[in-house]
Amino acid sequence: MHKPILIIGACGQIGTELTFELRNKYGADNVIASDIREGGDALMQSGPFELLDATDYAAVEDVVMHYEIEEVYLMAAMLSATAEKFPMRAWNLNMNSLFHVLNLAKEKKISKIFWPSSIAVFGPNTPKEDTPQNTIMEPSTVYGISKQSGERWCEYYHKKYGVDVRSVRYPGLISWKTMPGGGTTDYAVEIYHEALKQGKYECFLSSETQLPMMYMDDAIRATISLMESPAEKIKVRSSYNLAGMTFTPKEISKSIEKHIPGFTISYAPDFRQEIADSWPSSIDDTKARQQWGWTPRFDLDQTTKEMLDNLKATTN
Numbered sequence: 001m002h003k004p005i006l007i008i009g010a011c012g013q014i015g016t017e018l019t020f021e022l023r024n025k026y027g028a029d030n031v032i033a034s035d036i037r038e039g040g041d042a043l044m045q046s047g048p049f050e051l052l053d054a055t056d057y058a059a060v061e062d063v064v065m066h067y068e069i070e071e072v073y074l075m076a077a078m079l080s081a082t083a084e085k086f087p088m089r090a091w092n093l094n095m096n097s098l099f100h101v102l103n104l105a106k107e108k109k110i111s112k113i114f115w116p117s118s119i120a121v122f123g124p125n126t127p128k129e130d131t132p133q134n135t136i137m138e139p140s141t142v143y144g145i146s147k148q149s150g151e152r153w154c155e156y157y158h159k160k161y162g163v164d165v166r167s168v169r170y171p172g173l174i175s176w177k178t179m180p181g182g183g184t185t186d187y188a189v190e191i192y193h194e195a196l197k198q199g200k201y202e203c204f205l206s207s208e209t210q211l212p213m214m215y216m217d218d219a220i221r222a223t224i225s226l227m228e229s230p231a232e233k234i235k236v237r238s239s240y241n242l243a244g245m246t247f248t249p250k251e252i253s254k255s256i257e258k259h260i261p262g263f264t265i266s267y268a269p270d271f272r273q274e275i276a277d278s279w280p281s282s283i284d285d286t287k288a289r290q291q292w293g294w295t296p297r298f299d300l301d302q303t304t305k306e307m308l309d310n311l312k313a314t315t316n
């Protein structure tokens, strides 16, 4: 039997789908969902749930000890756009929550951690195309600085204390079950909702802003596959580059137009444009492919079809 798993930040965009998938795989009672707020009915009714503040060490430790947790997926974080508005809150949430789980693992109270990093670890001086695993980083956003620091700490805890921490640098994630919140790549989810509701969308990034993206099913599969890989295969203990697809707002709008003729997009770039301009346009994920067998399945047109079909079915 699989030992209990704790998901911190289970009601967010990734946490929700991760909770469902892990519950399917390991049994509902083996997967404890937790968040600072309650989630949707489907999530709340699908298994155990704890209200939990990820920055409260004693509270996290209590839940870990109570359920005899073996693995923690730490999904709570403040994303790029919101973090620019609340730098200290973002730093405190993103760093303290990570230290808490790293220290629980150091003290042998848990044995494995998943912690998400992001393409935001890269900055304006990073090679933009096919960004390599190891390259100039110099992130220029609060969120990126916290993710890059987090990566350094993960590697440090692995080397110094033998902590089994695993991570991927998620690109922008596209899903229909839960809305993203406070990110720069959020437009790629909003656009599908607005296409169905209004037949048009005003994008906060310019037409040619090319960013790395991934359909949520691929992201969840990557996450679980990394966590299930034998430890000796995991050679990168900071965080793995991970690629799915890459496109511009103009390209996603063309893909939507194939299903919704007459769909229109307009552009009104705001402060998020500068964040997007500092990030890569495509990612080289050779190490993830070679070391633990990663391959994406969804391209842009498949993603568009999945998004529109599922949103239509659930909103009617």
Ligand code: AKB
Pocket (backbone or CB within 6 Å): 079, 080, 081, 117, 118, 119, 120, 143, 170, 171, 172, 173, 182, 183, 184, 185, 186
């Ligand atoms: C964001 O836009 O902040 C996130 C990310 C790329 O990490 N989706």
